[in-house]
Amino acid sequence: MDYDFAILDLSDDAEPAVARLRGWVGAVLRGFRDPRPDDELVERGIGHYRTDRVTVRGAWLPDAELGSGPMPVATYASLDKTLNAGRELLPLRMVTDVTTSPAHRRRGLLRRMIEADLADAVEQRIPVAALTASEATIYGRWGFGPATFQHGVEVDTSPGFAFRSFVDPGRVELLEPADAWPHVEAVFTAFHARQRGSVEWPTQYEDMHSGAYDFNGSGSNRRIRTAVHVGDDGRVDGFAIYKHGEKDSVNVEEMAALTTEAQLGLWSFLAGLDRVRTVSFGMFHPQDPLMWALSDLNRVRTTALREFLWLRVLDVPRALAARPWAADGTVVLEVDDPQGHAAGTFEVTSAAGVATVVPSEGAGEVRVTAETLGSLFLGTVPVPQLRRAGRVEGTDEAVRRFAAMTDLDEQPYNLTGF
Numbered sequence: 001m002d003y004d005f006a007i008l009d010l011s012d013d014a015e016p017a018v019a020r021l022r023g024w025v026g027a028v029l030r031g032f033r034d035p036r037p038d039d040e041l042v043e044r045g046i047g048h049y050r051t052d053r054v055t056v057r058g059a060w061l062p063d064a065e066l067g068s069g070p071m072p073v074a075t076y077a078s079l080d081k082t083l084n085a086g087r088e089l090l091p092l093r094m095v096t097d098v099t100t101s102p103a104h105r106r107r108g109l110l111r112r113m114i115e116a117d118l119a120d121a122v123e124q125r126i127p128v129a130a131l132t133a134s135e136a137t138i139y140g141r142w143g144f145g146p147a148t149f150q151h152g153v154e155v156d157t158s159p160g161f162a163f164r165s166f167v168d169p170g171r172v173e174l175l176e177p178a179d180a181w182p183h184v185e186a187v188f189t190a191f192h193a194r195q196r197g198s199v200e201w202p203t204q205y206e207d208m209h210s211g212a213y214d215f216n217g218s219g220s221n222r223r224i225r226t227a228v229h230v231g232d233d234g235r236v237d238g239f240a241i242y243k244h245g246e247k248d249s250v251n252v253e254e255m256a257a258l259t260t261e262a263q264l265g266l267w268s269f270l271a272g273l274d275r276v277r278t279v280s281f282g283m284f285h286p287q288d289p290l291m292w293a294l295s296d297l298n299r300v301r302t303t304a305l306r307e308f309l310w311l312r313v314l315d316v317p318r319a320l321a322a323r324p325w326a327a328d329g330t331v332v333l334e335v336d337d338p339q340g341h342a343a344g345t346f347e348v349t350s351a352a353g354v355a356t357v358v359p360s361e362g363a364g365e366v367r368v369t370a371e372t373l374g375s376l377f378l379g380t381v382p383v384p385q386l387r388r389a390g391r392v393e394g395t396d397e398a399v400r401r402f403a404a405m406t407d408l409d410e411q412p413y414n415l416t417g418f
């Protein structure tokens with residue numbers, strides 16, 4: 001079947017263009033099994049996409065076909081923000097809204113759009129692409145590898161919950177979400193600048209976190225509560241956005257802190273909420289000190305651990321130079337890439353935490369696929385573990401050298417879903 005592939009012009013306000021855009025939003029919600037959008041959701045969504053200069057791609061049936069109309073049979077969107085690579089905020093191509101109608105699946109529609117978009121990112125000199133996936137089996141074939149994890153916890157805050165010695169030198173205040181938003185945004189911006197793995201927030205986060213609009217419901221979000229932490233210097237240095245749930249539970253939707261005191265101070269506040277017995281949070285920081293600061297570390301129970309951010313390196317020298325390196329050394333790295341963007345052999349020389357990466361000739365000492373490179377890039381998983389999984393090739397000595405250079409002490413972490 002011939003499909004009509006198009007990139008929609010978001011500035012075109014003529015009726016057929018607007019109808020196609022509305023149909024596109026409807027197709028995205030259908031793809032994610034959500035209810036049909038109302039007018040406000042469409043308007044807000046399109047407004048944010050204009051602000052973020054999102055590229056909106058779709059595949060439509062040709063005019064004469066049954067079912068042709070403004071609704072596409074496949075959708076795909078991407079936008080450019082930044083990724084904290086450890087030493088630098090790198091330009092990042094963020095892929096989102098990937099859906100194919102169940103009536104047109106497995107005919108190469110996603111393949112056609114993602115390959116066009118990755119080629120465009122390379123042309124625009126964007127070194128890394130990212131997405132979050134509904135299934136872990138889809139995106140490895142396009143060189144994406146899991147790079148951060150979503151760690152869900154449930155904290156038992158029933159009587160007996162106690163810190164060993166922590167006393168908050170600051171304090172927590174509850175603000176209305178709209179009033180809290182400038183503080184939330186400022187804390188996130190500072191967090192993004194210092195946290196390896198962090199992805200910049202797309203524009204719709206303002207609607208979500210100020211309570212202006214609930215993308216999972218409709219109308220304003222009247223349920224969220226925002227607590228901000230004020231450090232002993234009087235500055236806001238952390239926030240938690242949460243909702244009361246059923247059975248004396250609280251669910252934290254977003255939390256970020258710039259200091260250990262702010263992190264523990266927010267946990268202490270949440271644990272102290274009267275008549276609340278459990279506090280859950282789906283994005284626990286891998287180095288969150290909470291467990292080790294409590295009298296009873298079993299109060300923190302892991303409820304989920306799954307991949308979250310997927311990364312795809314498009315420009316190997318640029319990307320590798322933007323990450324930190326653990327030890328001095330040189331290794332010749334060979335990358336195998338089905339799309340070719342990261343393919344080649346590269347001499348990586350690290351000195352004092354910084355690498356220079358230059359194309360090299362011949363075979364590499366250490367060989368990985370682009371997919372594995374996506375998981376190694378931020379230091380998500382140690383090289384020896386990947387080797388035992390059969391995903392890093394090379395002699396014992398070369399892999400040991402590569403591991404000493406590449407493996408980082410601290411895990412990357414990303415809060416941003418898109």
Ligand SMILES: CC(C)(COP(=O)(O)OP(=O)(O)OC[C@H]1O[C@@H](n2cnc3c(N)ncnc32)[C@H](O)[C@@H]1OP(=O)(O)O)[C@@H](O)C(=O)NCCC(=O)NCCS
Nearest residue numbers: 031098099100105106107108109110111132133134137138
């Ligand atoms: C995931 C989805 C977008 C795939 O679209 P599609 O147009 O059917 O994909 P394509 O036909 O281009 O498939 C290309 C390749 O990916 C594979 N693939 C596609 N979906 C897959 C899946 N869910 N699991 C495993 N492999 C998958 C295909 O088998 C094909 O592999 P091959 O070319 O190596 O043989 C579609 O199934 C969908 O809309 N799912 C529901 C919404 C969703 O989960 N979106 C993803 C959000 S990140």
